[in-house]
Amino acid sequence: MFKTLKTGLVAAVAVCCATFAAHAQEVSIKNADGLTLGASLELADGKTVADGVVLLTHGTLAHNKMEIIVNLQKLLAERGVSSLAPTLSLGLDSRTGMYDCKVPATHKHSDAMVEIGLWLNWLKGQGATNVVLAGHSRGGNQTAWFAARENDPAVSKVVLIAPATWNAKGMAISFEKSHKQPLAKVYGEAEAMVAAGKGAEFMKGVGVLYCPGADVTADSIVDYYVNDDRRHTPNLLPMINVPVLVIAGTKDTVVAGLIDAVEPLADGEKIQLAVIDGADHFFLDFYAEDAADRIAEFIQ
Known part of the structure; x- marks a missing residue:
């Protein structure tokens, strides 16, 4: 093969x-x-x-x-x-x-x-x-x-x-290890902000990817961590x-x-x-x- x-x-x-x-x-x-x-x-x-x-x-x-x-x-x-x-x-x-x-x-x-x-x-x-x-x-x-x-x-x-x-469970474990809080919690908050038209607003100190503690927009969180098979x-x-x-x-x-x-x-x-x-x-x-x-x- x-x-x-x-x-x-x-x-x-x-x-x-x-x-x-x-x-x-x-x-x-x-x-x-x-x-x-x-x-x-x-x-x-x-x-x-x-x-x-x-x-x-x-x-x-x-x-x-x-x-x-x-x-x-x-x-x-x-x-x-x-x-x-x-x-x-x-x-x-x-x-x-x-x-x-x-x-x-x-x-x-x-x-x-x-x-x-x-x-x-x-x-x-x-x-x-x-x-x-x-x-x-x-x-x-x-x-x-x-x-x-x-x-x-x-x-x-x-x-x-x-x-x-991509593996949703593995990503959740990795996120919590790097950013000291559950991905489900952060993602849920970000998703709610996007739905309310506040996707461009910053989530202070949440962190994203290899940047713990970084300020990041809700749009960014949702886009990076959505559980999409294409990941x-x-x-x-x-x-x-x-x-x-x-x-x-x-x-x-x-x-x-x-x-x-x-x-x-x-x-x-x-x-x-x-x-x-x-x-x-x-x-x-x-x-x-x-x-x-x-x-x-x-x-x-």
């Missing part, structure tokens, strides 16, 4: 602005709220966006300069594959680096699907007709969700790298109309049950599963080489 590798956004799009370093370009666009969104475009030698490109989305509260994203862009370029890696805005203008938990949270899980759409439109505006959507961790779930929902003809394939899994990425795979590659590491302790959940769905053609022996959630060091090899093989 799977192969094991054995080794060690809808809004106006602005024109590209760039600074060049080797083949890398920093590009930016505007969203409907006027926020500047940034991305790194890594072109393979002799290639343009029109020759095909991977749109690579990072994970929870992260950014496009984290190690796994930078490594994959570089390694894919060495294999003749160009890529665009955005930093999701999370509601902030020109955001860089990890999200600052001191900033009150208004962002939502669903925001990423809008921004993936924006960047896909930008790529199409640059002449791209063959785009591979890819994402890591939460970004993998958001990528899969976008692909299943939009079915854009420019999208040729989907690559999901350690995509997020469990394997459930999305049959809904995607193009070939999908899921990459998983045997030492990944973050996305529980991913390999077991995907293996029954993997037919080796429409849905493929590559298990990298020894890799953890972030595919560090030579495990990134394995992941890049598998992605390039799948694409080319």
Whole structure:
């Protein structure tokens, strides 16, 4: 069913602005709220966006300069594959680096699907007709969700790298451990606020995701913690109309049950599963080489 590798956004799009370093370009666009969104475009030698490109989305509260994203862009370029890696805005203008938990949270899980759409439109505006959507961790779930929902003809394939899994009971336990109060209580209060038209109001000190004690809007709480089957990425795979590659590491302790959940769905053609022996959630060091090899093989 799977192969094991054995080794060690809808809004106006602005024109590209760039600074060049080797083949890398920093590009930016505007969203409907006027926020500047940034991305790194890594072109393979002799290639343009029109020759095909991977749109690579990072994970929870992260950014496009984290190690796994930078490594994959570089390694894919060495294999003749160009890529665009955005930093999701999370509601902030020109955001860089990890999200600052001191900033009150208004962002939502669903925001990423809008921004993936924006960047896909930008790529199409640059002449791209063959785009591979890819994402890591939460970004993998958001990528899969976008692909299943939009079915854009420019999208040729989907690559999901350690995509997020979801279990309501496990999430409740994790939330209470991190935020020192029951998820059911917080979610109920947030849901009532949304129903009363107060979704944009802040719940003081409640916390969200990896930010304990953070102020967060009721809208954000409901969007992140709603018990939706689509949060469990394997459930999305049959809904995607193009070939999908899921990459998983045997030492990944973050996305529980991913390999077991995907293996029954993997037919080796429409849905493929590559298990990298020894890799953890972030595919560090030579495990990134394995992941890049598998992605390039799948694409080319």
